[in-house]
Amino acid sequence: MSSHLELTVAIIKPHAIKVPRILKGIQDIILANGFYVVKSKHERMTNPIAELFYDEHKNKFFYGRLITLMTSGPSQMLILGKHNAILSWREIMGPTKVARAQLTHPDTIRGKYGLTDTRNATHGSDSTESTEREMSILFPKFDFKAWYREDEPHFRNANVHLDKENFEHRINSKVE
Numbered sequence: 633m634s635s636h637l638e639l640t641v642a643i644i645k646p647h648a649i650k651v652p653r654i655l656k657g658i659q660d661i662i663l664a665n666g667f668y669v670v671k672s673k674h675e676r677m678t679n680p681i682a683e684l685f686y687d688e689h690k691n692k693f694f695y696g697r698l699i700t701l702m703t704s705g706p707s708q709m710l711i712l713g714k715h716n717a718i719l720s721w722r723e724i725m726g727p728t729k730v731a732r733a734q735l736t737h738p739d740t741i742r743g744k745y746g747l748t749d750t751r752n753a754t755h756g757s758d759s760t761e762s763t764e765r766e767m768s769i770l771f772p773k774f775d776f777k778a779w780y781r782e783d784e785p786h787f788r789n790a791n792v793h794l795d796k797e798n799f800e801h802r803i804n805s806k807v808e
Contacts, residue, residue: 636780637788638717639670641766643755646705647747649674654745655708658754659799661741662712665724668787670779671711671771672800677702685769697750708799709770713787718763721756728752 642662648654662669677685682702689695714720726733726740730752733742746752757763767774783803786792792801 635715637668637713637715637784638760639711639713639767639776639779640717640721640763641755641757641770642710642712642721643770644708644710645751645753645755646676646701646707647751648745648753649706649708654753658741658745661724662710663794665720666714667717667721668713668792668801669710669794669799670713670783670787670801671709671774672798673709673771674706675709676706679703681769685766694750701750711767711771711774713784718757718759722758725754725756 644655644658648658679699682699683690686695686698686702689698712721724741726737726742726746728742729749730742730746733740733746733752737743741754742752744753757766764776767776786803787801791804793804794800795802
């Protein structure tokens with residue numbers, strides 16, 4: 633396949649990170665579904681970052697709960713790469729509403745690991761525009777254009793390996 637990989641932002645939320653088997657389960661799902669982990673970090677969102685990240689929900693009833701959850705402990709923040717990454721990740725996550733996910737999509741991440749609609753285990757970008765916006769907030773030093781120019785061909789051609797300790801794919805170095 634010659635078309636470029638698509639990037640998406642994924643977050644494994646604090647309540648899921650706190651349970652090692654859930655974190656590993658979600659990471660295993662990511663890998664089993666052919667995603668490359670382009671960037672990965674464990675970090676606690678600050679209030680200003682969470683408020684900026686979730687600004688579109690500012691006037692919704694769940695906003696306060698969402699900010700409280702997302703600043704309650706570390707999350708695993710990821711940039712994932714794959715053909716049709718945004719749609720694929722959203723399908724694997726399942727419906728936002730956990731009760732619906734458990735009834736109609738029990739094999740999705742939210743169906744398996746979601747607790748409530750706010751504590752639904754994961755976040756995923758819903759469009760290319762959201763991905764770029766969210767990457768600029770969570771990974772401000774990530775150069776989107778440089779990645780596509782310099783690194784994407786290595787990922788697309790599977791010239792990478794998983795650094796298990798950091799849960800991030802690295803480009804294979806040339807062996808002379």
